[in-house]
Amino acid sequence: MQKNTLDYAKQLDQEDPLAHIRREFHIPKDESGKEWLYFTGNSLGLQPKTTQEYIQQELDDWAKYGVEGHFEAKNPWMPYHEFLTETMAEIVGAKPLEVVVMNTLTTNLHLLMVSFYQPTKTKYKIVIESDAFPSDRYAVQSQLKFHGFDVEEGLIEWKPREGEELLHIEDLETIIEEQGDEIALLLIGGVNYYTGQYFDIKRIAELGHAKDCMVGVDLAHGAGNIQPNLHESGVDFAAWCTYKYLNSGPGSLSGLFVHEKHAYKKDLPRFAGWWNHNKETRFNMRQPFDVMPGAEGWQLSNPPILSMAAIKASLDIFAKVGMDALREKSIKLTGYFEYLINQIGSDKIKVITPSDPQQRGCQLSVQVKDADKSLHQKLTENNVITDWREPDVIRCAPVPLYNSFEDVYRMVEILKSLL
Structure with a gap:
């Protein structure tokens, strides 16, 4: 039974066998040193910490x-x-x-x-x-x-x-x-x-x-x-x-x-x-x-x-990780994200990506009725990096290599407050 609480999200992260992989990536930070909630791996993936060494x-x-x-x-x-x-x-x-x-x-x-x-x-x-x-x-x-x-x-x-x-x-x-x-x-x-x-x-x-x-x-x-x-x-x-x-x-x-x-x-x-x-x-x-x-x-x-x-x-x-393990986490992570979006309970918002995990990857496209790009800008102002697509869709990709269940929870809470 999924729960819409921060403690539950943290519990999922503690139980996640791939949680440690996040530490192998550079997570972007703002000027104050606070990490961004990064949901645009479907546009540009984050940099592995070993990349500089390899180059x-x-x-x-x-x-x-x-x-x-x-x-x-x-x-x-x-x-x-x-x-x-x-x-x-x-x-x-x-x-x-x-x-x-x-x-x-x-x-x-x-x-x-x-x-x-x-x-x-x-x-x-x-x-x-x-x-x-x-x-x-x-x-x-x-x-x-x-x-x-x-x-x-x-x-x-x-x-x-x-x-x-x-x-x-x-x-x-x-x-x-x-x-x-x-x-x-x-x-x-x-x-x-x-x-x-x-x-x-x-x-x-x-x-x-x-x-x-x-x-x-x-x-x-x-x-x-x-x-x-x-x-x-x-x-x-x-x-x-x-x-x-x-x-x-x-x-x-x-x-x-x-x-x-x-x-x-x-x-x-x-x-x-x-x-x-x-x-x-x-x-x-x-x-x-x-x-x-x-x-x-x-x-x-x-x-x-x-x-x-x-x-x-x-x-x-x-x-090192393998696609089987990544796909397993992806289904859980995206499923929790979809659950939280649906918990918002507003007729203004819906996920247009298929609910069947076999018909989607880790991207959820969230349609917000009557919204414009100002919603995307407000998310950015709140340290959330998503991708806006006209006319009214926010594309969000919780990537299993480096996104956490807590990331997903915090992102949805911010989105809910902006709605």
Whole structure:
């Protein structure tokens, strides 16, 4: 039986086997030294305390070895991206062959669409969520234009029903049944940025593949949050950023997944660079292009080490904790948050994120009737960092790595006082 008291929240923290992990992160503080209540790990994750040490190691080795750091550094730079692969694969439920860290999110989506969006005159349409993150929309619109198609005709939107915020898989099924012969690609956000709704990506892949459509997933709001089990899902490709739930720092690199079934298709269309060329002959320099198998076959350039060092610092924490334990805490933490919001007992406020834990990650999108951004500003003035989305939604993400049950309790008490 949950309780709406500070003592109960503190008791939950005392019983939490992951409570100590919070101490491994820098919690932002105001000028007086008071910690902020930080609920925007869905926009930018907090910095692990080891990040500076990991980056400093590479700076020291650069100073010490110069170019020889590619081979002589403590963590040699030549294969550095490989140090990230195994843990990243575990986080997203993939085989190491299927995952690589490179570039940034939208760049990777474009590189993947070079291979997996191969339209014909009759089968060229792309399906996205109607409220997909803008960069996804812009990316697919530009792909349609690049291939000479009209955006209005080529872009199909999977929309909520009238008066609702959430999407129904049955409506996507209808779209595919009716237009599947004209659809070349489904590109769906695994967790919707606005509502926090987590989609059944295995079911989406099955629906798309039944009509010979390629299926891709943007996991920007999913990686490190939910367990997408990408290999088992059967999706053709996926990409995600690492600076949200994966805590790698502002604008850091992206992760990329290509299903094993495509790993050895050397004839897949793709852009090429020397880093997706066979690593055994890469430095021969005069060999014809020989693409590597697996996700590494989509790399173009050598890895940016300083950014990867920050990713490694975070991934080492994930490896220690494990996604099963994180997901278990996430369900409890978000469930308590939802309980407290519902205890406010006002018809002005509701959670639009699904109540079913299997249909959401740790983000709750709280809709406040007749509110405007001044509510968000008042929260900020009270040391609460949340994310405002027009017209009336506060996005809040209690991240299980570093948010506590007491954080959640105090945040809701402040919100209640402002209402």
